[in-house]
Amino acid sequence: MIYFSLNRNAPEVSFQEAVVRGLAPDKGLYFPKEINKLPDAFFETIETLDNVTIAYEAIRQFVGDEIPESDLKTILKDVLSFDFPVIELEKNMASLELYHGPTMAFKDVGARFMARCLGYFNKQNDNHQDITVLVATSGDTGGAVANGFLGVEGVEVVILYPSGKVSEIQEKQLTTLGQNITAFEVDGVFDDCQEMVKRAFLDEDFKGKRTLTSANSINIARWLPQMFYYFFAYKALKHKTEQLVFSVPSGNYGNICAGMMAQKLGLPIDHFITGTNANAIVPEYLKTGDYKTKSSVATISNAMDVGAPSNFIRIEELHHHDFEALKNNLSGYSYSDSETIEAINYLNDTYNYVADPHGAIGYLALKDYLKTNKAQGVFLETAHPIKFLPVMPKAIADKISIPSQIEVIIHLEKKSILISNYEQLKEQLLK
Numbered sequence: 001m002i003y004f005s006l007n008r009n010a011p012e013v014s015f016q017e018a019v020v021r022g023l024a025p026d027k028g029l030y031f032p033k034e035i036n037k038l039p040d041a042f043f044e045t046i047e048t049l050d051n052v053t054i055a056y057e058a059i060r061q062f063v064g065d066e067i068p069e070s071d072l073k074t075i076l077k078d079v080l081s082f083d084f085p086v087i088e089l090e091k092n093m094a095s096l097e098l099y100h101g102p103t104m105a106f107k108d109v110g111a112r113f114m115a116r117c118l119g120y121f122n123k124q125n126d127n128h129q130d131i132t133v134l135v136a137t138s139g140d141t142g143g144a145v146a147n148g149f150l151g152v153e154g155v156e157v158v159i160l161y162p163s164g165k166v167s168e169i170q171e172k173q174l175t176t177l178g179q180n181i182t183a184f185e186v187d188g189v190f191d192d193c194q195e196m197v198k199r200a201f202l203d204e205d206f207k208g209k210r211t212l213t214s215a216n217s218i219n220i221a222r223w224l225p226q227m228f229y230y231f232f233a234y235k236a237l238k239h240k241t242e243q244l245v246f247s248v249p250s251g252n253y254g255n256i257c258a259g260m261m262a263q264k265l266g267l268p269i270d271h272f273i274t275g276t277n278a279n280a281i282v283p284e285y286l287k288t289g290d291y292k293t294k295s296s297v298a299t300i301s302n303a304m305d306v307g308a309p310s311n312f313i314r315i316e317e318l319h320h321h322d323f324e325a326l327k328n329n330l331s332g333y334s335y336s337d338s339e340t341i342e343a344i345n346y347l348n349d350t351y352n353y354v355a356d357p358h359g360a361i362g363y364l365a366l367k368d369y370l371k372t373n374k375a376q377g378v379f380l381e382t383a384h385p386i387k388f389l390p391v392m393p394k395a396i397a398d399k400i401s402i403p404s405q406i407e408v409i410i411h412l413e414k415k416s417i418l419i420s421n422y423e424q425l426k427e428q429l430l431k
C-alpha cells in the first residue's frame with residue numbers, strides 16, 4: 001500500500017517507511033492512497049471467523065506484500081492474545097471492553113502491533129541501525145508503548161513522563177520493565193516532556209547516531225489496528241436487528257477515526273458519536289461549523305485532555321472535507337467532571353457495572369444520542385477503572401479488585417532517570 005502525506009507536500013511512501021517515519025517530512029499525517037471495500041461474503045460469514053482471521057482481512061490491504069501473510073498472521077496472533085468482551089447493559093446498549101490487555105488500556109493493541117512491525121522490518125534489514133522510539137506520556141500511552149515494545153530486538157524505547165503527575169500504577173508500568181525500556185522522570189509537566197521530544201526530533205546532532213521515531217497515534221501502525229475493535233463488536237452483535245452505532249470517548253481521535261476506516265471497508269456502522277470532557281473541540285465544531293483548537297484543560301478523564309486533536313484531519317479526509325457529510329456520520333457531546341462521576345455512580349447502582357471516567361463519558365454520549373435515535377448502541381470502555389482509582393468514587397474504588405497484570409508490577413522497584421532540561425536528556429541519549 002502506498003501512503004501520502006495529508007499536507008500533500010512530501011513523497012509517497014511504502015507501509016514500512018510510513019511506520020518508521022511516523023510523520024511525513026512536511027509534518028503531514030500519512031494516509032492510505034486507496035481504501036478498498038471488503039467482499040460481502042466476509043461480513044456474511046464473520047461469525048464463523050476467529051479474531052486473528054478477522055483482523056488479518058481488515059488490515060491486509062494496508063500492509064500489502066511488505067509483510068507476508070504467515071508473518072502478518074503471527075504478529076496479529078501475538079497482538080490479539082486477550083479478549084474484547086461485549087457486555088450488554090440493556091437491550092440496546094452495550095459496553096465494548098478494550099482494557100483486557102497487558103497494561104489495561106485500549107492503546108495496547110496499537111502499541112503491540114507497531115512494535116512487532118518495527119521488529120519485523122528490523123530483522124529483514126541486515127545492516128540496520130537500531131531505532132529509538134521516543135515518547136512523552138501523561139500516563140496511559142507510555143505504559144502501553146513500553147509494554148508493547150518490551151524485548152523487541154533492535155528497538156530501544158525512551159519514555160518521558162512528568163514527575164508526580166502520573167498515578168502510582170501508571171508510574172510502575174513505565175519504570176519497572178527494564179530491558180530495552182528507559183524511563184526519564186521529568187521535573188515539570190506533560191508539556192515539558194512533549195517539548196523535549198519535539199526538540200530531539202529536530203536536533204541534527206542525533207543524525208547518524210540514533211534513528212528517532214515516535215509511537216503516538218499519528219503512526220499508521222498504531223492507528224489502523226484499532227479498526228479491529230469495531231469488527232469484533234459487529235461479530236458479537238450481528239444478530240441484532242437495529243442499526244449499529246458506536247460511542248467513542250475521544251482525545252486525539254485516533255480510535256474513532258479507525259472506526260470510520262472500518263466503516264469505509266464496508267462494516268455496517270450507521271453512525272458515530274464522540275464523547276469528550278471539557279476539551280470539547282469537536283462537539284463545538286459540529287455545533288458551530290467553526291474548528292477552534294485550544295490549550296487543553298485538566299479533567300478526571302485525563303487521557304482525553306487534548307486541545308488540538310491530532311487525528312481529526314484524517315476524519316476530515318475520510319469525509320472529503322465536507323462538513324455536512326461529517327455531520328451526517330458523527331454526533332458529539334461533552335461532559336463535566338461532576339457529570340462523569342454521576343454516570344459512574346449511576347452505572348454502578350443500576351447495572352452493577354464499574355466504568356472508568358473515559359468509558360463513563362462514552363456511556364453518557366450514547367445515552368444522549370439514543371434519546372432521539374433508535375439504534376443498537378455500543379460505547380467503548382477504553383481503560384480499566386483500577387488505573388483511575390484516585391478519581392473514582394470511594395465506595396466504588398474500594399470494591400475494585402486488583403487485576404493480575406497490575407498485581408505483578410506493583411511490588412517491583414521503580415527505575416528512572418531524573419532530568420530537568422533538554423540538555424540532560426540529550427547527554428543521556430548520546431552517551
Ligand SMILES: *Cc1c(COP(=O)(O)O)cnc(C)c1O
Pocket residue numbers: 105106107140141217249250251252253254255256303304358382383
Ligand atoms: C488515549 C485514550 C483515549 C482517547 O483516545 P484517542 O484515540 O486519542 O481519541 C480515551 N480513553 C483512554 C483511557 C485513553 O487512554
